[in-house]
Amino acid sequence: MDNVQLKQDIIDYSKEIGIDKIGFASADVFSELKERLRTQQSLGYQSGFEKGSIEERTEPERLLPEAKSIISIALAYPSRIKNAPKSSKDERRGVFCRASWGVDYHVVLREKLEKLNTFIKEKIPGASNKVMVDTGELSDRAVAERAGIGFSGKNTAIITPEFGSYVYLGELITNIPFVPDKPLADGCGSCTKCLDACPTGALVQGGQLNAQKCLAFQTQTKGFLDDEYRSKIGNFIYGFDTCQVVCPYNKNVDFHLHEELEPDPDVAKPKLKPMLRMSNREFKKTFGHIAGSWRGKKPLQRNALIALAHYRDESAVDEIIEVMNNDVRPVIRGTAAWALGKIGTDEAYRAIRKAMTKEEDEQVIVEMEKGLCFQQESSAR
Known part of the structure; x- marks a missing residue:
């Protein structure tokens, strides 16, 4: 042919x-x-x-x-997102990046x-x-x-x-030899909006990314999130796409051409507190069909704790204490302790001190100490 x-x-x-x-x-x-x-x-x-x-x-x-x-x-x-839900003071929400x-x-x-x-x-x-x-x-x-x-x-x-x-x-x-199409000319010119907006300097220069510093990558790691990134991911649960949002080529671009790619508002912007107590079955039912679920629930729950700390959500303190005291995963217990310290209520600090007397994991204890440092910083102001 x-x-x-x-x-x-x-x-x-x-x-x-x-x-x-x-x-x-x-x-x-x-x-x-x-x-x-x-x-x-x-x-x-x-x-x-x-x-x-x-x-x-x-x-x-x-x-x-x-x-x-x-x-x-x-x-x-x-x-x-059409009819995107909004966070309220007592019901904060996270967000998945658009690609998920x-x-x-x-x-x-x-x-x-x-x-x-x-x-x-x-x-x-x-x-x-x-x-x-x-x-x-x-x-x-x-x-x-x-x-x-x-x-x-x-x-x-x-x-x-x-x-x-x-x-x-x-x-x-x-194996069919087709006549190739021509590549497009570069269209960025002197624009540096994406480089300027990158919060970690992961975009080393135009076209070069240090993936280790990229927040999209960091949200997918399974261990403790490094301190330098915790204040920067905000309420992102998975991924990070600021470098796309600021791009002039994406201004007013919003295509809804495929029904299967339409976001479910409550999945794309989930309530944070329910994520903390989600079973594996509930996680798979809620998030299993989206790309952002591929690393499992632990990174997303860790990020949900950081997001609650970002909001300083006092309504979440009791649930985060429960996580700190009872979750079997050190990363989640430790991040919960850090989040409690960041939220900074008296109840949160008391709970951290009490939990420290029973905690045996050294990394978790380090996170508890970080949480208590927020109280010292607050008193010093």
Whole structure:
């Protein structure tokens, strides 16, 4: 079959199944990316969540030996919640970043890509394809940039002319040699709004991210959150997207094109206190369908405690004391003690002192001491 016609047929079919953007790229080695990844590795800037070796992440033929082309797709997601619930003094809420609203995008994109895969194989029975979404070895953003989906912004996100950076990305490697699309020109110019807004300096320079300092990464860690980040995540339960919000390309961008990606207001902005006592079953029922659940409930409960401390929510003191006294997980007990100190009521300080007489975990005791330090600081003012 004529590959030019096949390419157009794939483009037409992609629209039928609700793919918002599609582009075609060569399967050549991503040489520039390979050098960047080596630099990131040497500097200790990687998150540790990356899959595969640098070679596997930059050489498509290692993933599909007969690779000739890569098809990149993008789906736009909403940036605003319709009828978003508001926090009240006695019922504070956290928030998931926009990329975790609606059904887990890995599931949604994989379904679209599998349909493309089936369509191509029906047209070309000998086609060999490999589907990947985020958790695959290839860099979705590098592929999308080469395929002309968008340009790589200074905030390291792919920015599309139509949807800003509020897009999910996925790709399909194939042995069919398609004519590649042209990459877009860089559109950031002299703008540095994302760099200026990054609260931790994780955006080292335009296009370079120290993932270890990125708050989106920090919200997903499972241990104690470092002190320097606790005051900066605010009420974020999962992820952090300020570097996208401030981008001029995202101003007034809000697309609601896919029902499955629509946020449930009470899931995207959950009440914080109920999260503290959630069972595994309740957690899976409430959050199991969204991308932000992949690390389990412990990081999210830890972040919920920090958010309650951020609000200095005195109505939560009794429940946080209960967590500090009875939770079997040291990270949660210790963060609860720290949060109590941050909230700073007399009852909270008394509870920390009492709990310290029974606590055996050294790290938890350190957190209790930090909590009590807030009282000393308050008295010194």
